[in-house]
Amino acid sequence: MAHIGTVKHIPKEVRYNFLQMAAPASYVAGLGRGASGFTTRSDIGPAREGPSAETIADAQAKRGEDVPDPDAFQDPDDERNLFAGTVYEADDEEADRIWDSVDERMDARRKARREAAEAAEEAKQRALNPKIQTQFADLKRSLSTLNDTDWDAIPEAGNLTGKRRKHNMRLEENQNGRTYVVSDTVIADAANRNILLGELDKAQQENGGFDTPANDGTMTDFISIGNARDKVLSLRLDQASKDATNGSSTSVDPRGYMTALNSQIVQTDAQIGDIKQARQLLQNLIQTNPKHAPGWIAAASLEVHAKKMVAARKIIAEGCEKCPKSEDVWFHAAELNTPENAKVILGKAVQHVPQSVKIWLKAASLETDTTAKKRVLRKALEFVPNSVRLWKETVNLEDDPEDARVILTRAVEVIPTSVELWLTLARLETPENAKQVLNSARKRIPTSHEIWIAAGRLAEQSPTAIGDIKVEDNSEQTRKLATQVDKLMVGAVGSLKKNQVLLSREQWLQEAEKCEQDGSPLTAQAIVKATIHQDVEEEDRKLVWLEDAERAAKGGFFEVARACYVVLLETFPTSPPVWRKAAEFEKAHGTPQAVQDILAKGVQHCPHAEVLWLMAAKEKWIGGDVPGAQDILAEAFKQNEDSESIFLAAAKLAAETGQLDAAVQILEKARVQANTDRIWMKSAVLQRQLGHLDAALEILEQAIKKFGTFDKLHMIRGQILESRKETAQARAAYAQGCRSCPKSISLWILAARLEEKAGITIKARSLLENARMKNPKNDHLWAESVKIEERAGSTQQAKSVLARAMQECPTSPILWSMAIFMEAPQQRKGRSVDALKKAGEHPAVILAVARLFWGERKIEKTRQWMGNAITADADWGDAWGWWLKFEKQHGEPERQEAVIERCVAAAPHHGPVWQAVSKDLANAGKNTREILELVAAQLQ
Known part of the structure; x- marks a missing residue:
């Protein structure tokens, strides 16, 4: 035995005196070495569930003991067993609510007294057992007297537990003078831990492996144990394989077993x-x-x-x-x-x-x-x-239609009230037999509207029709067939009324739409004609029927909408708006001949409706029938002698067809008969196009004396003088126009541009400033001021003017589109976001965003935003020009042609560049396609 220190004799009663001492407060055994938190058998109970109450009762009965009654101590208010199987109904809920209200009432009677008693008891307990913070309240208050020096003198807090423990141990050792003997095993183990072995000993070399010494002197060979374990496992696997082969046990498919495991749903305890x-x-x-x-x-x-x-x-x-x-x-x-x-x-x-x-x-x-x-x-x-x-x-x-027909024949005999079986049988029969089947069905089921509709469809698909009959076909055979179907549906409605079957307008319209979907347009029209009068007051018919027609057209049911317009025209033949709506519908969804037929009937019923005459003449002109258009306008003159619109249309038709002298004569006659400002203006414009500037100025002089407040007269006069390099006279003409028409924005802009061209930029700024004073919050005037500064090379001044403009017109799309491109390239995207928030519905702003994507070479994104600009306003010609310019740079010829075709169909008229190009005298007489090409080339 090895010893450390000196062993002294210690009396037994002194050596173990701590065993008789009481444990300190809040002492937990083993807490210092982490031996806490364990769960023992006494904590969780026995491993097996004990006997049930029924088993215990049976055992007591066998032993002769008295079995206690489980209901002896049952609380009478406890309904757990008595009403365990009942349903909690409304009356139970009401009873519980009443008892709760009673309890609340009784509780509220002495609530104040009870709360006071509870507060007094709480104060008493607080006085007997004060909190720690209450005990040190006076010391906390005394801390307020400490100065900075006293605070600095307080030492930093640290972990002094270990130091204090060691210090106390040394003090105790010095006081008692005790020493302890260390075991030899501890010393040997410490020595072996620090030994480094460089070779194997003789026993290890002979045995061929490492042996672990045990306390009893035996050696454990882990290699032998591993080999034995592998051998036993191999024997068990071989035995299991033999059993599976002999059929003594069920074989397991590993793949199927794993699939079954994956398909299982793991359920929780709940x-x-x-x-x-x-x-x-x-x-x-x-x-x-x-x-x-x-x-x-x-x-x-x-x-x-x-x-x-x-x-x-x-x-x-x-x-x-x-x-x-x-x-x-x-x-x-x-x-x-x-x-x-x-x-x-x-x-x-x-x-x-x-x-x-x-x-x-x-x-x-x-x-x-x-x-x-x-x-x-x-x-x-x-x-x-x-x-x-x-x-x-x-x-x-x-599979055989004949067998199916035989079965259905028997079916309708057994179930004569089944509409579906009758209709199915009619579809399988020949047209002649189908008619007989439907007649029999009508007799058996007189309240079925489906049978009448099927009869109408059968009449429409009658073999008397040649080929595929369309509604647009105006042949005599089609009209007879349509008349036959119409009479059939009128009879159907009357028969159903006699049998007390009343369908609403909406139901009949739905049936008509269904017929159109199934390919029976004449039947659909016949249903509308026969039932559209139902459930509508006489004074509301026009409005309601127009709404029905528009709703059907939006839904794609054009035949139903056409039938609505037919009834409208028959009921209100002298209403020009109805004829115009019908003509516009046919133009959008019908044929040119149908449009001309409607307009021809319209001018007969409404001879004084100028718009119908003009639409009829235009359709003839578009169709290439110029003499026909002239004949229509000549007839229109007879019915409307002093019509400004007809005079102007006749003059335009003559000018477009190259009959300039006739156009001049028509306008001369118009100035005498109609004598309106637009006719005088068109006369001056025509003379200007012909190059007769003196005659144009003379006409303008006379017109200004009569219509001095018509700003376009002053504008044309100033432009003619400006084209003749007569700057002073042009300045005077614009000045007169600004005095006579101070609200005309275009006049002020033309006057300012004249001064700018003359090199007097200060005068141009002054004119625009004066114009803004007379026309406050006008974004076009502010935009022109910004452009003047840009053209003068004053970028900072342009930004300053733009800032002022946006303060006065914060939602102007024109100003926002200019503001985007006046920012630095890295700031334009953020500016575009603000522009979209303020004025995102205008095509100018959307175009600006599209141009930003264009600059970043995001082709599809640019194309999408170009389409958004067109959707916002298809009449904005500049948007079409930018789109065509983009497609010419990045698109295929097919895309370019698609843009042009859509622009021609939209026929735009507005946009700064579009209006400047289309009203240029050099471009007079050019169509929309040519104007679009010029606009795309001019945009930059």
Whole structure:
């Protein structure tokens, strides 16, 4: 034994005196070395569940002991056992609410006294057991007297536990003078830990491995143990393989087993508990009321949810025995079993419920052979001959139309009130026989509107029609056929009214739309004509019918909308807006000939409607019939002698067709008869186009004397003088115009541009400033001021003017589009976001964003935003110009042509660049395609 220190004799009563000492407060055994938090058997109870209450009661009864009554100590107010199976109903809830209100009332009676007593008791307890913070409250208050020096003298807090413990140990050792002996095993173990072995000893070399010495001197060979374990495992696997081969045990498919494991749904304890509780409830239900079929179905469904198919089949089989007259139980049983077993189950089912269509259809669906299905369905028809669904399924299985027709003939004899069977039979018959079938159906079912509609469709598809008949075809045969269908539908409505069948307008319109979808436009129109008068007051007919036509056109039902317009024109033949709406509809969804026919009838009924004459002449002109357009305008002159619009249209037609002298004469006559400002203006413009500037100025002089407040006269006069380099006279003309028309923005801008061209930029700024004073918050004037500064090279001044402009016009799209490109390139995107928030619905702002994407070479994004600008306003010609310019740079010829075609269809008229190009005298007479090309080339 090795010893450390000197061992002195210590008396026994002194050595173990701490064992008799009381443990300090808040002492926990083993807490210092971490031996806390363990759970023992006494904490969790026995491993097995003890005997139940019933078992204990039986044992006590066998021993002769008195078995206590469980209800002896039952609280009478506890309804847990007494009303455990009852349902919590509304009266129970009302009773509980009443008792709660009583309790609240009784509790509120002495609430103040009780709260006062509780507060006094709490104060007393606080005085007896004060909190720590209360005990040191006076010391905390004394800390306020400390100065900075006293605070600095306080030492930093540190972990002094270990130091204090060591210090106390040294003090105790010095006081008692004790020493302790260390065990030899501890010293040997410490010595072995520090030894480094460089070679194996002789025993290890002879044994061929490392041996671990044990306390009893034995050696453990881990290599031998591992070899033995592998050998035993190999023997067990070989034995299992032999058993599987001999068939003594069930073989396991590893892949299928893993698939089954993956398909299993892991259920939590809560879900398992819910399933058990539900199983118990359903068990009580089916035991209490075994004739209740939904209870058996619910119990079986619960077992299916719990993945216990055997139990589910057993339960549903018992349900079939208990409830043999319930088709749902039999059907559910068939669903839970294999197809072969399901056939047997359904065979038993039809013996108990032979009238169940659901069971027969399920039995037929289980058959894989068509012949077997037919056999099952025909057997079903013997038991249930009045089932429409069984007849339909039987007919659907027939491949031969003749066999299907024979079956349907028998079906309508058995079920003469089935509209669906009659209609199906009519579709299988020839047109002649179909007519007889529908007549028989009408006699049997006089309240069915479907049969009348089918008769109308049959009449429309009559073989008397040659080829495919379209509504636009105005042949005599089409009109006769349409008349026949119209009479048929009128008779249908009358017959249904006699039989007390009244369908609403909306229902009839829906039927008309359905007929149009099925390819029967004449029937759809006939339905509308016969029923559109229903449920509408006489004073509301025009408005309601127009709404019906517009709604049908939006939904794509053009024949229904056309029928609405036909009724409108027949009812209101002297209403020009109705004729105009009908003409616009035909122009959008019909043929040019239909448009001309409507307008020709319209001018006959409304001879003083100028717009109809102009539309008729324009359609003739667009169709290439210039003499026809001239004849229409000549007839229009007879009906409207002093019409400004007709004079101008005639002059334009003559000018566009190259008959300039005729145009001049027409305008001269118009100035005498109509004598309007627009006619004088058009006369001056025509003289200007012909190059007769003196004649144009003379006409303008006379016109200004008569119509001095018409700003366009002053504008044309100034432009003519400006083109002749007569700056002083042009300045005077613009000045006169600004005085006469101070609200004309274009006049102020033209005057400012004249001064700018003359090199007097200060005068231009002054004019625009004066214009803004007379026309406040006008973004066009501010935009012109910004452009003047940009053209003068004053970028900072332009930004300053733009800032002022946006303060006065914060939502101007023109100013926002200019502001985006006046920012630095890296700041333009943020500026565009602000522009979209303030004025994002205008095409100018959307175009600015598209141009930003264009600069970043985001082709598809640019194309999308160009389309958005067109959607915002298709009349903004600059948007079309930018789009065509973009497609010419990045798009294919097909895309360019598509943009041009869409622009021609839209026919834009607005936009700064578009208006400047289209009104240029050099571009007079050019069409939309040519103007678009010029605009795209000029934009930059």
